[in-house]
Amino acid sequence: MVRSPTQAESEGTKCKRPLSGPGRLSRVTKGVADLTGLLQAWSRGDAEALEQLAPLVSLELRGVARRMLSRERQADGWQPTDLVQESYVRLLDWRVVRWQNRAHFFATAARMMRRVLVDAARARRAVKRGRGVDAVSLEGIDVAGPEPFVDVLALEDALTALAMVDPRPSQVVELRFFGGFSVEETAEALGVSVRTVINDWNTARAWLRHELAARDAR
Numbered sequence: 674m675v676r677s678p679t680q681a682e683s684e685g686t687k688c689k690r691p692l693s694g695p696g697r698l699s700r701v702t703k704g705v706a707d708l709t710g711l712l713q714a715w716s717r718g719d720a721e722a723l724e725q726l727a728p729l730v731s732l733e734l735r736g737v738a739r740r741m742l743s744r745e746r747q748a749d750g751w752q753p754t755d756l757v758q759e760s761y762v763r764l765l766d767w768r769v770v771r772w773q774n775r776a777h778f779f780a781t782a783a784r785m786m787r788r789v790l791v792d793a794a795r796a797r798r799a800v801k802r803g804r805g806v807d808a809v810s811l812e813g814i815d816v817a818g819p820e821p822f823v824d825v826l827a828l829e830d831a832l833t834a835l836a837m838v839d840p841r842p843s844q845v846v847e848l849r850f851f852g853g854f855s856v857e858e859t860a861e862a863l864g865v866s867v868r869t870v871i872n873d874w875n876t877a878r879a880w881l882r883h884e885l886a887a888r889d890a891r
Contacts, residue, residue, distance in 0.1 A: 712772035723765075730778070731757065737783050740853035744809050745790060745825065760785040780844075780862035783852030794825045823885055831884035835877060842877035845870055 708729055714722035738753035738760075745751075763785050764770075772778050809825040836843035841863065848854040848862055849870075860870045 708778075709772075709774045712775070712778050716771045727761075730782075733779065734761070734782055737779070737852050738786055741783075741786055741790065741851050744851070751790075751793075756786055756789060759789050763789070776858065776862040779858075780848055780852070780854070783854070784844075784847055787847055787851050791825065791829050794829075798826065827885065827888050828881070831881055831888075834884060835880045838880075839876070841865070841869075842873040842880065845873040846877045846881070849874060 708726070711722045711726045711729070715726060734757045735753045738756040742751055742753060742756065760782060764782065767785075770781065809823060809828055832843045832846060835846075844863060845859055848859045849856070854862065856867055856870050856874075860867045863870070865873075
């Protein structure tokens with residue numbers, strides 16, 4: 674019996690499917706799996722994995738950097754590419770990290786960018802001998818105040834104080850507010866539920882309102 678072209682193509686396609694697993698991974702899922710594999714290979718000291726990793730993460734890292742810089746009033750001297758490069762250099766020097774997955778990498782990169790900007794603000798403050806204010810917009814975090822901007826170092830001190838009491842809400846602010854992560858991405862990065870992220874977000878906002886208001890009153 675002669676099979677129709679449609680039948681032959683269909684059966685031929687079935688024969689070409691991988692023998693293992695429930696089916697082929699989607700392009701997105703495969704990309705995430707590849708990225709995770711490269712990160713883990715980098716953790717094991719594979720230099721070639723690092724070379725393959727850089728172009729895969731550069732676009733997303735620039736997006737994180739762009740969102741961070743858009744909140745900084747005194748970030749005129751920074752470009753997203755500069756912030757990414759400086760943060761990437763620090764990540765390369767941080768040899769003890771063992772990357773778990775994509776979310777872990779981008780969460781760590783976002784924190785590293787935050788550290789770069791805070792260090793730059795502290796350096797500028799030292800040069801000015803305490804004069805002037807490096808400010809950050811709190812738009813989107815819903816922390817009411819008389820001004821749309823607050824001192825970036827005051828915010829950093831408030832987050833540090835929060836981290837000493839309960840580190841996770843402080844991490845949620847770093848990822849959601851500074852890194853631009855969604856609730857779901859934050860939950861994945863921290864290994865918690867979406868409900869936990871929402872609760873931590875509300876806790877952090879209440880803490881920041883209290884801390885920043887107390888500093889203004891001093």
